[in-house]
């Protein structure tokens with residue numbers, strides 16, 4: 487059996503280990519005291535909640551398939567049905583159904599929502615009448631979509647969704663990497679609105695909900711994969727250096743709570759954020775190191791709050807809301823977990839839990855504020871957005887420093903260069919959120935592909 491060291495025990499590394507189960511002798515090194523990375527549960531006021539990712543994409547199969555395979559099929563659950571809502575122009579306003587990452591397929595349905603001005607709605611509706619030259623090179627999402635639908639559509643519909651997924655800005659994110667479906671249509675050189683409408687009409691049957699949660703918290707998912715994959719899992723173990731040894735093998739030097747640890751293996755999977763993979767690759771591929779180090783990352787913070795259902799002055803309805811950056815608020819989004827996830831309501835009927843998120847790329851000053859300031863700002867803006875809920879029973883700030891890679895213009899070419907450079911290092915595979923998608927499903931896909939690559943001896 488080949489021996490393999492997987493460095494990084496987030497969902498990508500665990501998916502790689504799972505892919506190799508029974509076919510390789512796998513050890514996973516994870517610097518934290520528990521596996522899971524950005525999938526992590528914690529407790530607030532005695533209630534278990536997710537502190538990182540809270541849902542799995544259901545529109546693509548990889549995450550829900552793996553969750554089912556590791557025994558969580560019964561725990562998968564749909565969120566409550568509720569439209570995507572944007573807090574803008576002083577109120578919560580529902581986005582009409584049928585948008586693709588905020589890009590409207592029926593702009594006339596925006597009339598009367600208050601999301602856009604009448605001129606903004608007319609400008610968006612004019613998209614289908616505008617000539618469209620085929621897109622030939624990558625460009626910022628914001629530039630392309632503003633030229634087609636107008637700046638208001640970008641500011642009030644598209645950017646809030648990009649802020650939610652990437653903590654990114656429309657004027658920097660890559661159309662090809664962050665909105666591949668829209669980019670593929672743009673390359674055909676035809677108006678987007680009718681093309682998106684046709685795609686939706688002809689599309690495969692869609693699952694009831696775009697995302698699914700896991701009863702008890704999405705943080706259960708990596709634990710279940712870790713148990714099912716049969717790998718040796720060393721938590722509290724940080725890989726420090728990676729070196730080649732004779733026989734095309736690899737040596738990993740790591741630090742543990744008990745001191746240094748040296749391990750050797752036939753192959754290594756780097757399932758790490760780009761900046762951490764860059765460090766380990768420095769002696770082996772200056773090109774891969776430079777490209778990985780150049781991937782920008784946004785830091786964010788999740789502010790989880792628990793309210794007493796009996797003592798709160800008011801509790802909001804719906805699943806939460808997104809906030810356009812252009813409105814200048816501190817909050818980026820809020821998710822009303824107790825409304826959204828029926829399992830949470832059943833587990834804690836007396837408590838109402840919500841989480842607010844702050845921090846987009848470039849908002850480091852905001853994130854430098856102490857926890858209590860962030861909690862105060864979140865409570866005050868929630869009161870403005872939904873109504874006077876009163877004070878939370880408990881609040882906790884979870885910081886995700888450099889938590890989300892930014893797929894900026896040229897990202898796909900950068901990833902191709904990284905993969906080409908890494909491909910010259912036999913027995914080394916890369917996976918994780920930095921490459922072909924930040925969502926959990928995309929991470930599972932890269933992890934499993936890395937596992938297959940190693941098993942194939944590449």
Ligand SMILES: Cc1cc2nc3c(=O)[nH]c(=O)nc-3n(C[C@H](O)[C@H](O)[C@H](O)COP(=O)(O)OP(=O)(O)OC[C@H]3O[C@@H](n4cnc5c(N)ncnc54)[C@H](O)[C@@H]3O)c2cc1C
Pocket residue numbers: 493494495496497498499515516517518521522523524525537538539540541542543723724725726757758759762786788886889890917918919920924925926927929
């Ligand atoms: C706040 C937040 C909310 C999100 N919400 C969603 C959501 O609802 N749905 C969704 O699909 N996606 C969501 N995402 C994105 C998604 O969760 C992540 O992109 C994904 O989980 C990343 O997985 P990963 O395994 O690639 O990386 P990580 O989870 O970052 O795992 C990498 C692991 O490597 C470890 N590590 C780092 N350096 C070393 C080293 N030298 N040695 C050993 N170990 C090391 C780290 O401790 C970490 O555990 C969210 C992300 C964030 C930050």
